[in-house]
Amino acid sequence: MSQGLEHSLTSWSGQALKHQASWIDAIDARVRVVCSGLFALVVVLSSHFVPTLVGLLAAFILVKSSKLNIKRTLRRVIAMDLFMLTLICVLPFTTPGDAMFSVFGFDASWQGLAHALLITIKANAVLLVLFSLVATMSASTLGHALAHLKVPDKLVHLMLFMVRYLDVISQEYKKMRRAMQARAFVLRTNQHTWKSIGYLFGMLLIRSVERAERISGAMKCRGFCGRYYLNDDMKMRRVDAIFGFAFFCFLILLIGLNIDDLFKSTAD
Amino acid sequence: MTYSNQPLIKIENLSYAYPRRGSVLKAINFVLHRSERVVINGDNGAGKTTLLHLIVGLKKAKQGDIIGFGENCKTEKQFNQLRAKAGLLFQDPDDQLFCPTVLEDVMFGPLNLGLTKQQAIEKSLQTLKQLGMQGFESRITHQLSGGEKRMITLASVLVMEPQVLILDEPTNALDEKAKMRLLNVLQALPQAMIIISHDKIFSDQLATRQLNLQDGLLTEASNPAVAVA
Amino acid sequence: MTYSNQPLIKIENLSYAYPRRGSVLKAINFVLHRSERVVINGDNGAGKTTLLHLIVGLKKAKQGDIIGFGENCKTEKQFNQLRAKAGLLFQDPDDQLFCPTVLEDVMFGPLNLGLTKQQAIEKSLQTLKQLGMQGFESRITHQLSGGEKRMITLASVLVMEPQVLILDEPTNALDEKAKMRLLNVLQALPQAMIIISHDKIFSDQLATRQLNLQDGLLTEASNPAVAVA
C-alpha cells in the first residue's frame, strides 16, 4: 500500500524536484512562511464549516496558481487522507448525537460525521497551502527565511545540515540496500529480516558518524571558530507587501466568518 | 550445471535512461556462454555499473529483455531467483559489508537462500578457507583493509554458489599484491564471469573476450587500449 | 611569500598509529619547498590520507614534529594558523561542501579569517571566476555533479589564498574531461602542492617530485611505475 504513495526518498532526492515557475516564486520567502503559519492558525481554530471551506477554496486557488504538479500533490495528500478516512469511519460512532444509521446496535451520528469532515477539510487546507507557498521554495531558502524570522540560529543550521546530508546518506542507504538485494535478500516478517535491517541501520549510523568527523575536520581546515554564517540578502518589495496585505485581509475575512456563524448559532 | 548450449545470460535490446538525463544504454545485445570470462571496458560514466545492475534486476529496464538461465526475467520474483545464480560484486566493498563480523556477513547470502544457521556457518567457513581467508571469521568487517574487504565480499558472493560471477571493478582500490592474489583466485574459479575493470593488465590476463561500452553501445573491442593524450 | 630558502613545510620523525591497530606511519621525514609539486603514491590504506590530516593537525601525532612556515606546530592554535596557509582538499567533496549554496560555501573560509561579508563575497566571486565557475554562486551544493563539486571545493580552498595546496585524490570519481580541466587549472596555479593520486597520467603531468608511501615509510620513487607481470 505505502509503496504506491509518495512515501519514498525519490520524492526528496535533495529536493531537486523541478516545478514550474509561477508568480508565487517571486514572493519573499518570509512572507510565504508567515502567511502559511497564520493561515494554519486561523483555519485550525475555526469552529464552523463555512470559514474552513473558504480556506480550502483559497488553498485550491493557491495550488493552481503555484502550478504544483497535481499528480504529485494528490499522492501526498491522499497519503494523509487514508488516515483521515479511518477517522471518518470511527468518529460518527463515538460521538453522541442524532442517529444517522446504526450498525450492530451502534448508532452513527450526524454530529460525528460532521466533526470528522471538519477535521479532514482543515488538515487538507493547511497542507495544500503549505505545499503551494512553502514547499515550492528550496529547503535552503526556507532555512534562510526561518533565520530571518528569528528562529534560533542553531536550529536553522541544524536544518541546513540535515537538508544537505539527507541526500548523501540516502544514497549510501540505497547502495547498501541494493547490495543486500543482490544477495537474494527479500524483506519478510521474520527475525532474519529485522536483524539484517538493524545491522544495516547501525552501519549507516557508523558511517554517518565517521562522515561527521570528516566534516568537522573540513570546517576546521577553513578556520572554523564556532560561528556559522548565512548569506542572506532578503529584501521586502512591493509585491511582497501587496501579497502579504491581501492574504492578511483574507484571514481577517475568515475570522469574521467564524464570528458571523457564532451570531447565527446564538440567534437560533 | 546442465545447460548444454543454452547461454547463461542473454540480453536483448536493452535500453536505459536515468530520469532527466540522456539515455545511458541504447539497445544493448549481449550473450554470456558457459565458462566465458567477458571483460567490459568503458570510460567513467559510460554506464557499466548501470548495465550490471540491470542484469540482476536492481534497476528495471524500460525496454528490452533479460533472459537469465533460460527464463525471461520481468518480475522481482524472477530476478530474485536470477540473483541467487548470478552473484554480483559491488564496486565499493563498503557498500556490501554491513554485518559486524566477517562470518555473519558471509552467512547472510546462504540464510537468504533458506539454509539453516548450522549449514550456513559450515558453508561460509569452507568458502573462506577456499579463498585463503581462514581465521578471518571473527574479524570486524569495518576494520579490514581494502584488499581484505574485497576478498570477503568475494567470499560472500561465492558462498551462494552462483553459476555466473559479475564483478564491478574488483581491483578498485587494491594494491599490486592484493590484485595478484585476486587474479589467481579468479583464474582458478570455474564460473562464467562478467568483469568490469579499468586495469588493463588485470583484465587482459583474465578475459576470454573483451567488449567496449561507449556512447551507450556495446561493441567487440578491436584495439583493446587507447591511451589518453 | 618571502620565505627565501626556508622550506614551507617540514616533517620530522612523524609516527602515527590508530587505536587497536599497528602503526600506520613510522618516522616519516619530508620537506616541501616553494613551487614544488610533490606527488605521494601509495596503496590503499597505506596511510596517505592519515599523513595529510596529520600535516594540518586534524589528527595529532603521538611523536614527531610538523614545522609549518618556520613554526613548530604543537597546539591547536598554531595548527589553526597553519591551516590558513595550507589548504587541504578532502578525498570526498561531500565532506567539504557543507553549506547550502555554493557562494556560502566559498565564503565560509574568508569570513572565518575575519573579512567582512562584502569583501568575502567579492573575493569568492573572483575565485569562482578564476576557475571558470562563474554563474554557480547561487546553485545548491548537493545538486552539483561530481566534477562541479570538485571545482567548488577547490575554489573554497583557493579563496583563502593558501601558500600550499594539499590535494587528497582530487581526480577521484572524475571523468576524463573534468580531469583534464582540473589538470589545466592546477598547472596554472603558483602554489606549492602535495598531491595524492592513483591516476598515473594525471600525477606524471603534474609532479615535480614523486614519493612512495609503503609500510609506513616514505621514500623517493626511483622508477615511477612498475608494471605487474
Place this chain on the structure above:
Amino acid sequence: MHIVDGALSVPVLVSGAVLAVVGVFIGLKKMDYDHLPLVGVLASVFFIASYIHLPLGFSSVHLIMNGLLGIILGWVAFPALLVALLLQVIFFGFGGLLVLGVNTVNIALPAVIIYYLCYKGIRHESAKVAAIWGAIGGAGAIIITSVMVAFSLALSGESFVLAAKAVLPAHIPIMIVEGFVSYAAVYLIHTVKPEFITKEKS
C-alpha cells in the same frame, strides 16, 4: 504516529507546543556548534529510518527508531526531531503544522526518557547486554510514544477515546519490530565502534 492538524483541542495543542519549546530549548543549550555536523547527520539517518518499510503480515510498518536516537543524542533529540518533523510536514505532508509541537513531544520525550533509562545499560562492556538494553529502549520508546499519542487524542474530546484505545494495540507489532531492529543495531555499533556510544557527550 503523526497526528494531523485539526484533530486536537486547543489546550492540548498549546501544552504540546509549550513542552516542545522547553525541550528544544534544553536540547539547544546542550548542543555546541561543534556538534552540529554530528547531530545534523544523525538526524538525517533517523529521517531515513522512516522510509524503511518492513512488511508485517499483510501490511507494513515503517521504522521510527526514536529510542535509539534518544540513547545517542539525549536531550538533543528534541531539536533534531523537531527539524525532521518540520521537513516531513512541508515536503511530504505527514502530520500538520500546528500539531508540530504535540508531535515533537510525542516522539522526542520518549527518546529522552529512554536516554535516562538505558544510559547505564547501553554502556555495558558486553555487546549482548548492551544490545538487550538497546532492544528495551527501542521497544520502550514506542510504548511511551503510543501512550502519549493516545493521551493527546483522548484529552481532545470524548469522541476520540475509542481511537485512543485503539492506538496502543495497533503499536504492539511496531514495538516488537523496533525492539529487534534496535537490538541488532546496538549490537553492531558495540562490536564495530564501541567508542561511539560509550564516549561521553556533554
